[in-house]
Amino acid sequence: MPVTGDVKAVDASQPGDSQVQVYAVAPRDGATPNEVVDGFLESMTSDDSDFRTTRQYLTKEASSGWKPSALTTVLAKAPNRSDRPVHDSDRGTDEVSYTLTGEKVATVDDQNAYQPLAPSDYSSTLHLVREKGPDGKEWRIDMVPDGLVLGQSDFKRLYRSVNKFYFATGRTEAQSTLVADPVYIRNRTDPATGMDTVTQAVRSLLRGPTDWLRPVVASRFPPGTGLRKGVTSLTPDDSNVLKVPLDKKADGTGQRTCRMMASQVLFTLRDLTSARVEQVELQRSDGSALCVLGADQAEEYAPDGSSGGPDSQYFVDSKGHVERIPGSTRGSGEPEPVAGPFGSGSLQVSAVGVARDEQTAAVLSQHGDALYVSSIAADGELPVPAVTSKAGRARDRLTAPSWDGRGDLWVADRDPGNSRLLRLAGGMGKPQEVTVPSLDGGRITALRLSSDGVRIALLLTREDGTASLKIGRIERKGPQGKEQVSVVDLRQAAPQLADVTAMSWSGGSRLVVVGKEQGGVQQVRYVQADGSTPSSGVLPGVNQVLAIAAADDEQLPLMADTVGDGIVKLLPGDNWQTVLKEGSALVYPG
Known part of the structure; x- marks a missing residue:
């Protein structure tokens, strides 16, 4: 106990040491x-x-x-x-x-x-x-x-946030990709079940997706599968191999399905254990091996939907053309014009969205009234507009475009007289209007698609001019190619912020958001897709952010458009640094 030194105020809301266990005290005799x-x-x-x-x-x-x-x-x-x-x-x-x-x-x-x-x-x-x-x-x-x-x-x-993983529905097995489903579990042994953290996560995974995500994902575990009776602790061995004993429901599972089951476990536990789990062995009810899957083999189901290499950054230069900063430079390389009509030519653009395979891009015209789609990997002529807006003011015209992990292109027309959300399947063809039944009087003023293609982040602006961030579930019904698409069950993603001005997905279940609390100043922070805020969510301050961009790979720098400082970047553990004094509308693929 210190007996000298200054007296300092302590914020009681600071998170405590997660390793410290708290024991309850029983009521004393004669307690009031x-x-x-x-x-x-x-x-x-x-x-x-x-x-x-x-x-x-x-x-x-x-x-x-x-x-x-x-x-x-x-x-x-x-x-x-x-x-x-x-x-x-x-x-x-x-x-x-x-x-x-x-x-x-x-x-x-x-x-x-x-x-x-x-x-x-x-x-x-x-x-x-x-x-x-x-x-x-x-x-x-x-x-x-x-x-x-x-x-x-x-x-x-x-409690701690854990992403459990399920497969997106409505896709072929060759296109199978994992979708993060965030939940909260006890940091240590759960008092109710007696299970350690790893076992809690696996048990939650086996119980199936949460109700909100359930309509668009599926588990490869047979319905009703659970852990073998009495299992309360799962610990990787010295070789970082985790053995998961299952009950009889899983005994007859085939090898292909079993490997997909094991990939769900591997990705769920990826950030949960101090040493990364390198291999998962699923066991039958009699203890024999059902299948074994290594971390490198599970990459074919990787949930980030990336192109396989480091994402490049794309932006609009001072002449209204699209340039690229090579991904291998982590935001430090020399910009170069993209191929095709967007990298040169007469068209001046105001915003760009790049497909996740980095072969195709969509741009807005200088005044936001037309959307064009073209290759950025090969030369070609300027195509006819894919979407146009008739709104009188530029701020009421098209939003910046966004691509999902399925290769579909999304854009919203902010025209007060004809407000609509549009999707171009594969980035081509006739735009299809997507129904959004629960906007509650708000108007879509910005959008970003998750890499898994099952969630969309929307900025909804109210009549007073303030905007809130909502996340909706994307549901597809009907045969592929003729499916009807809708965005349903919108939920608040950052209720603590009274006004949100920009956002971007940062990985499978996290967004980076620019906004203000009631009566506060602008801040940049992370929020989870379920609306919770991580303990380390607030990022270093930066002046007057207009737009924000993050990659699926969370190790790549965070990029921001600012007033005065141009385009700046933030690497993990570093401060904001200027990348380009001139340039705007920087984005990562997606």
Whole structure:
């Protein structure tokens, strides 16, 4: 304990050391109702197996019925209890009630799915009775809501975000690609199941995708497959090989399907263990090997949808032509014009979107009223516009285009009189209008497609001019080539930001966002696709960002368009550095 030195304020919301275990304290003999409630709330933040100590604050009947894993409610701060209890008028002094209050910001359901919420008032009631115990009457809680109630700092200490992976539906087996499905699991042993972190992740994977993503992905594990009974710990051996014992449901699985199952496990655990899992062995119920898959063999299912090499950066130069910075230079190389009509010629462009194979690009005309698509790998003539907008003002015309991992091109027309979202299958042909049934009065002013092709990030601008970030699920119905496409089930991706001005996907389940909190200054931060914010989400400040660009490969630099400093880049662990004083609309493929 220090006895000298300055006194410093400590932010109680800072995440604690994830290696520190917290043990609950049982209620003392003769504990007052205040002490019982406070002890119960504190014990919910512990690592106690099956919440055994937490249950000691409940009556026997309430303990047997309480389901702590049903729902986790996340509050901005730890819950407040009312200062004084309310006495039950019919039972005199033997029954009291307390009100718990706070600001609710998120929930985590029994599928481990995180749901961000616009901050709202939270209120619930705990009812206590004096019941006979071995040493006389003791106060205990006899009515308690299912689930846990935690402040944000405790939630971040106890839980971690994990991406589990499933295969996108509606694609041939040769095109099979994995899609990240983010969930939250306990940092260490889960009190409810007794499972370590790796086992929790595998168990969650086997239970199937979360409800929001389920309509567009599928697992290769046979329905109902689980871990062999009694398995609570999965640990890679000295050779970083992880053996996963499955139950009888998986015994008859063929080799091709089994290898796809193993790839789901490998990618789910990729960032979860201190040493990377190099090989997964799935086992039958009798312990024999079902199949074995190495990390290098799983790359054919890689979820990033990349072209296989480092992505180049593309931007519009001062003459309105498209130039490329070679990907191998990590943003430091000399720009060079692309081939074809966009790299030279009479057309001046204002924005560019490059297909993920880096063979084709789509550009907007100088005033944003026409979209052109052409090769950037071979010379050719300027094609006729693929899409046009009739809006009177440039800001009401077409958005910057974006390509998904399937090779489809997306653009939105912001025309107030004919607002629409359009998709060009394969980047060619007649644009198809995509239905978006739940815009809630907002208008699409920017869009970005995820590499897996099943999610779209939309900036929706309200009548007051502020914009919010929503993520929608892309559903396709009908035969390939004639499918009907819609964007459904929009959900908030950055509810903590009152105004979002730019965004880009950064990997399979993360976005980088430029925006402001209510009354705050502009900031650049990461958000997860489920709307949660990682502990290290806020990035170094940079002045007046107009646009942001990130690659599928998270090791490539983050790039930004700024007022005054031109195009700047940010490498991991570094500060922003100027790349080009002149140039705009920089993008990575996609």
